[in-house]
Amino acid sequence: MGLFNKIFSGSNEEKETKSLPWIQLTTLEQLQEIETKSSTKTQVIFKHSTRCGISRMVLKQFEADFYLTEDHLDLYYLDLLNYRDISNEIAMKFKVLHESPQLLVIKNGETVTYESHGGINSLDLSNYI
Numbered sequence: 500m501g502l503f504n505k506i507f508s509g510s511n512e513e514k515e516t517k518s519l520p521w522i523q524l525t526t527l528e529q530l531q532e533i534e535t536k537s538s539t540k541t542q543v544i545f546k547h548s549t550r551c552g553i554s555r556m557v558l559k560q561f562e563a564d565f566y567l568t569e570d571h572l573d574l575y576y577l578d579l580l581n582y583r584d585i586s587n588e589i590a591m592k593f594k595v596l597h598e599s600p601q602l603l604v605i606k607n608g609e610t611v612t613y614e615s616h617g618g619i620n621s622l623d624l625s626n627y628i
Contacts, residue, residue: 519562520569521545524577527585530592533575534608541572541628542605545619546579546586546598553616554600560620561602571628 522529524544533542545561548554579586579599590597593605598615604627605611614622 519565519574521574521576524575524585525582527588529575530585530588533573533605534592536573537605537609538607541624542575543572543624544575544577544589544601544603544605546577546589546601546603548599549578549580551599557600557616557619564620567624567628572624 533544536542545558547558577585577589586597589595589603593603593610593613595601595603595610595613600619601613601615602619602622603610603613604622604624606627611627612622
């Protein structure tokens with residue numbers, strides 16, 4: 500079975516998974532908290548569609564490449580299929596057209612940048628801390 504596993508799984512070693520300090524975005528009230536906290540610390544919202552393969556791929560790449568800490572920014576995760584009302588409110592409150600996947604960077608109550616799809620992983624978040 501060892502050869503079969505090597506061919507189809509790439510290796511016998513378990514891949515290390517990185518756990519990010521995600522804050523689950525599940526209430527509309529959290530949007531006010533994000534706006535308020537953004538005056539002292541960068542806030543990031545990752546909007547993810549759990550049914551979309553592209554969104555899943557972008558999220559995995561984002562998690563693999565992420566190198567900042569909780570000291571640098573707060574990282575919010577939105578399951579937009581289960582919380583569509585929050586996704587809609589984000590679009591209005593932070594003045595962005597809804598896309599998925601989408602990442603928003605909030606400072607001083609304003610969206611300073613946002614990206615979607617492949618642009619998310621090209622974004623250097625350290626420029627916004």
